[in-house]
Amino acid sequence: MQKTITKTLSVLTEDATSAWKALNGIICIYKPADVSCHRICNTIAYKISNELNQMKCRPCSDYIQIEGDPIKHLTVIRKENLADHPLVVGPRYDQKDVRCTxxxxxxxxxxxxxLMGLQNGTKMAALIRSNKLMRSYRVKGLLGRATDNFYKDGKVVERTTMGFIKSHHIDHLLSSMQSSHQRKMFNATGVDLQSQTAYELAVKGQVRPVCSETPILYGIKCVDYKPPEFTIEVQCVNEYEMYLKALIHEIGIKLHSTAHCIGIQCIRHSYFNLDNALLQKHWTLQHIFDNMEECRKIINEHENLTKNNAIVIQ
Amino acid sequence: MLNMLLQRFKLFHNLRRLSHTQSEDLKQSFQTNNATCGEEHLPSDLQIVDNQTKYQSVLEECTDDISHVATYLKPTFNFAAYINKSRTLQELVKLNVDLSVLEKKPKVVPFILKLEFEKDVKNHVIFLSELGVENIGNFITKNPFILKEDLENLKIRINYLKSKHFTSDMITSIIPRNPIWLSTSTQDIDSKLGFFQREFQLSGKEVRALAVQQPRLITYSLQHVKLNTFAFKEEMGLRDDEVKSMLLKKPNLFMKLHTNLLKTFEFLHKKMNIPIERIVEVPQILTCRVFRIRQRHLFLDTLGRAQYNPRKPNYVPLIGLVSGSDVDFCRDIAKSSVQDFNLFLKSF
Incomplete structure (x- = not known):
């Protein structure tokens, strides 16, 4: 906890147009729980457009007016075009103009x-999504109670005793789950686990599913056990929220008790970790630009973020 | 979305003739034409064309100024098409009225386009500035229909306030902060002030203090106020005098969504174990969002500083817990660094 992060902040330009043009890339933000991704997109887009409007924006265009009697003398007057005034057409940058996924x-x-893509960075975001990179989660569970939706806000449907569960019971169960997942992966490739080809496959890197539906766990272990709460760390691909909640439920049942999930936190996405993530209070233009630069460095260093060369199960 | 656009499109389509006749330039050219033709009444569009064709053959060269003869404006979605020709709209922009906000309200658009600056707007602006409204543009943006009201009516409403012993200082503080107040009839204002007096057993002086502290509450939806009062009395279990003291200390509470108030109250009362009496003393804490209180409380809790009892040492004031930036909070209350707080926030 003694680690202090000192970042040199770049000085932001005053000109909104150049700031708008520079706004392409990936940012890494810290999503709070109980907020949807859509809402975060809207918040970020709103914050960006709002701050750009407060900077120096494009002035009104000219309005050319010809006055006087056409037979005698005509004068050309150049005025400010009020039809282009921000009070008439609305602010220069609108929330809907910011593309964000x-x-x-x-x-x-x-x-x-x-990870979010801004403007042209949305293409990069799609590329990273299609590459199915590994993510690490820290999932918290509570033993002794089962709920109808496997999460803490659901209705309690079952209560059991849990005093007999010791930390080594959980470790034993999780390691067997991990090995069964690994075996499942190699079985799907169609090679014999004892063969040379299987060894060569394993040397090349992680085996990834080609479809985006089947969740696969690469590693799962218990990092904290304070009865009745326990925390597991999961490395996986293609997972979704309900899968992780159901995983906790399944662990509860296999331990001859019940459990429900009380919190899910994504602590790592490929090469991005919590140090890179922007907290909600830092969702400002200045921090977004700094973060974008940081993310660009990471993406340039690791080409397998955008270029897929791992082994896939056909 | 599409429906809204269509609605606006139709609206401007119907109104496009209006701006044509409104334009000051056109009026002047009508008058000059009138003089050359020697007619006494103001000619309509058709008559102008008739007069020109009466004396001239089409084969002869045209020497009259016909630059004003133009097609009507094409159907449009917004005020921008009219602004360069209409003096009223230009003056409104000079007053800082945000037309881009007004054009999104279907009822306002025809009303604004029919206005004439000298006749309909000028006196109202003078009247409002005399009342102490500094940002008139914002005032009209919030309540454009103030221009619809008769000046005599507005004066009657001000006189009503004076008759209720509001001093002129009070009036200059009320009117600019609540643009809708002047559009509300005296009967309505009277019944609403009466409602607050009856519901919370306020004295005359307290009603006036309430109106000055939060003028928007008086014209706010009474149903919302009743709902929040119910939440305070029945769901949170406050006594009548406690609700009254909260109303006088922080009237904004009665304009917040009651579900959010309940969430904050529940966290304060159940998780932080703060007695109701303490919450009533600092009612502004209820306006704070739950996630902010939770973050700071849990941080103090991990540091072992979450001590909210004023009778014991190392007491953390509730106001200090929610107010100020994170830097101030970490330095003054948590006696820790912001970096540690940020790291802590990433563990949720």
């Missing part, structure tokens, strides 16, 4: 790292 969708109850 996420590269990995996080569910409503999930908090943590959310």
């Amino acid at each position: 996420w590269s990995n969708y996080l569910g409503f109850n999930t908090s943590g790292i959310l």
Whole structure:
């Protein structure tokens, strides 16, 4: 916790037009729980357009008017074109002008790292999404109670005892789950697990599913156990919120008890970790630009973010 | 979305003739034409064309000024098409009225286009500036229909306030902060002031203080106020005198959404164990959003500083908990660094 982050902030230009043109790329933000991704997109777009409007914007265009009697003398007058005035046509930058999408969708109850593409960066965001990079989650569960939607806000449907569960029970269960997932992956490639080809596959890197429907766990372990709460860390691909909630429920049942999820946090997305993420209070233009620069460096360093060369299950 | 656009399109389509006859330039050219033709009454569009064709054959060269003869404006979506020709709109822009906001309200657009600056706007602006309204543009943007009201009516409404012992200082503080007040009839204002007096057992002086502190509450939806009063009395379990003291200290509470108030109250009362009496003492804490209180409370909790009892050492004032930026909070209340607080926020 003693780690202090000192960042040199670049000085933001006063001109809104140049700031608008520079606004292309990926940003990494910290999504709070109980907010949807759509809403975060809208918030970011609103903040950006609002701040751009407060900067020096484009002046009104000219309005040329010809006055006088056409037979005698005509004078050409150049005036400010009021039809182009911000009070008449509205502010220069509108919220809807900012294109903004996420590269990995996080569910409503999930908090943590959310990569977002701004303007032309939305293409990059789509590319990162299609590459199915690994994400790490920290999922918290509470033993002893099962709810109807596997989450803490649901109705409690079952109560069980949990005093007999020790930390090594959870470790044992999780390691067997991890190995079964790994075996599932190699089975899907169609090679014998004891063969040379399987070894060569494993050397090349992680085996990834080609479709985006089947969730696959690469690693799962318990990082904290304070009965009745426990925290597991999951590395996975293609997961979705309900899958992780159901995972906790399943762990509860396998431990001969019940459990429900009390929190999901995405702590890592490929090469982006919590240090890069922008907190809600820092969603301002200045911080967004700094973060964009930081993310650009990471993307340039690791070409497998945008170029897919891992082994896929056909 | 599409429906809204269509509606606006139709509206401007119907109104496009209006601006044509409104334009000052055109009026002047009508008058000059009138003089050359030697006719006494003001000619209509058709007559002008008739007069020109009466004396001239089409084969002869035209020497008259016909530059004013132009097609009507094409149907349009917004005020921008009219602004360069209409003096009224130009004057409104000079007053800082945001026409882009007004054009989104379908009822306002025909009303604004029919206005004439000298006749309909000027006196109202003078009247408002005498009342102490500094930002008239903002005032008209918020309530354009103030221009519809008769000046005599407005004077009667001011006199009503004076008759209720509002001093002129009070009036100059009320009117600019609530643009809708002057558009409300004296009967309505009277019944609303009466409602607050009856509902919360206020004295005359307290009603006036309430109106000065938050003028918007008086013209606010009474149903909303009743709903919030219900939430305070029945759902939070406050006594009548406690609700009254909250109303006088922080009237804004009665304009907030009651579900948000309840969420904040529940967190304060159940998670932070703050007694109701303490919350009533600092009612502004209820306007704070839950996530902000939760973040700061949990941070103090991990540091072991979450101590809200004023009788014990290391007491954290509730106001200090919610007010100020994160830097101030970390320095003064948490006695920690912002970096630590930011790291803590990323663990939620």
